[in-house]
Amino acid sequence: MARAGKKAAVAAPAAPVDAASIVLPEELEQWLLHLQVERRLAPRSLELYRDALRRLVALSGQDGVVLRQAQPHHVRGWMAALHAGGLAPRSIALILSAWRGLYRWWGQNGLVAQNPVAGLRPPKAPKPLPKALSVEQAVALAEHEPSDADPALAARDHCIVELLYGCGLRVGELVGLDVGAGEGAAGWVDIADATVHVLGKGSKRRSGPVGTAALAALRRWLAQRALLAAPGERALFVSKRGTRLTDSQVRSRLRRQALQAGLPTSVHPHMLRHSYASHLLQSSGDLRAVQELLGHASITTTQIYTRLDFQHLAKVYDAAHPRAKKKE
Template sequence: MAAPGAEVQAFLDHLRVERRLAARTLTLYTEALAGLEAAALAAGVELRTARPHHLRGWVAQLRGRGLAPRSIAIALAAWRGLYRWWGRQGLVEANPVDGLRPPKAAKPLPKALSVEHAVALAEHEGVPGDAALMARDRAITELLYGCGLRVAELTGLDVQAGTQARGWVDLDDASAQVLGKGGKWRSLPMGGAAINALREWLALRPTLAHLEEAALFVSRRGTRLCTNQLRNRLREQARQAGLPTRVHPHMLRHSYASHLLQSSGDLRAVQELLGHASIATTQVYTKLDHQHLAKVYDAAHPRARRK
């Protein structure tokens, strides 16, 4: 691709010297503007007189070449910046890029652990050290994976119900009462593994928690556990359990939803358990379920493998 012309280079020099654009961004803008000049030259159009329909056609060419939505968005940002700069100098009357939008990028599927890895993490003894902290971490993992809690919902749990509580666990009822997004309460069933882990933690909790602390999960300082502390402990716990991927709390929520949907096929029930306002939010897990089925098919069916 040819180097940018003098007028475009002047804009790039402005970005480099006055705007102090990062080197990587400047490289991407240079490529995008050189491509714009090449498209205009091929169409026999002067860049300063280009109209919106010209720009729309050039965006279509980018899509036709298979550029990703993010790459097209960067190109449009470079083009828009050039015309805006020319406009401030009175060199163009209007910005032909205004109103153009890049194609929407496909939303990546949430990352979920396999059933085997999720179970291995839940059954891991925890980060070696204080017995109370180890019991706490096991209870946290069981609730994240066993109930699909958001991390803020988990750290907001109290030991007992109260007027100020944002959630609590009821071991006799085998349920967790959780205040979720939008101020909506939901009741979540807890399995035997979660109940047992919570009983072990509650027996050791007084060795860490301050006397008046209401939080169910506390740090080694005796106060409510914060999300960063939880993330760090879970990451280390997953590493020591031998998991091949970096684990964060929300990944266990995704795993809970995906595995539950694989087993039950009941999308509406999973929506209620997750506390999603719209079932469209929950439907992403049907794609995860399809991925699981496709892997099983590819691995097991004699006609699945293609040369």
């Protein structure tokens, strides 16, 4: 019976239903005032910290623990209760950060001998898989001719999709491309060599191949670019005003194209980079080559696409294998 009671206590909700109405003790209000006045925390951050302290009061009250006498095993139990109550790992991490800060402040003022939260880590948050388009969806988007009254804008938007999906570029790398490899150019496309050169994360340069379809789209755009580009503008992709296209403008135009192409999902530039990597891995199985093309410093970053590849294979199996189909 004792064991069952202990398990029930751990599995209790993270805080009582009326936790929002808990009045904080003066010693906790003093710390919040310190954060507001001395640290100048934003109102939203203060509210999150206040919520964390209310949970602390609720949980310690359930265990009958005086806050300044709390030990690491108490905090571990409270953290377990938060997790059992359905709180996400990131939310628990924020709450632990607030508690840690409180005990650190008490320690600096000689009110506690140790910080019971020091060294404690929240549960690990699962890493979500990157979202990628299917091969059919990506091809449909790449082959879609944007319906725009301005043929120059249509050519530009089509070229953007071809380079994002055909070269696996980040949106920052794309908008950083210049016309030609002039002095100070962050990136450019060498049409004669069918190669794109970009300045990636950490100011690392990399080069990659440009496919036939992307080169054709680039030539069509370059034939129209002069109609939009301002005099002396070096950017490869420009807006209606003739200046370098921004990240947000690319995202907006890409969403528009995906809707026009009939894709059932919201598409953003990085999704095309994920699709590029996933589809390459599905076809080649060469993880090292995909790492090189993406410009990843560590292969562990690229390995996430093996999970996407496995998902694809699992779907193929479920759809095709006679022993995987459910009996009707």
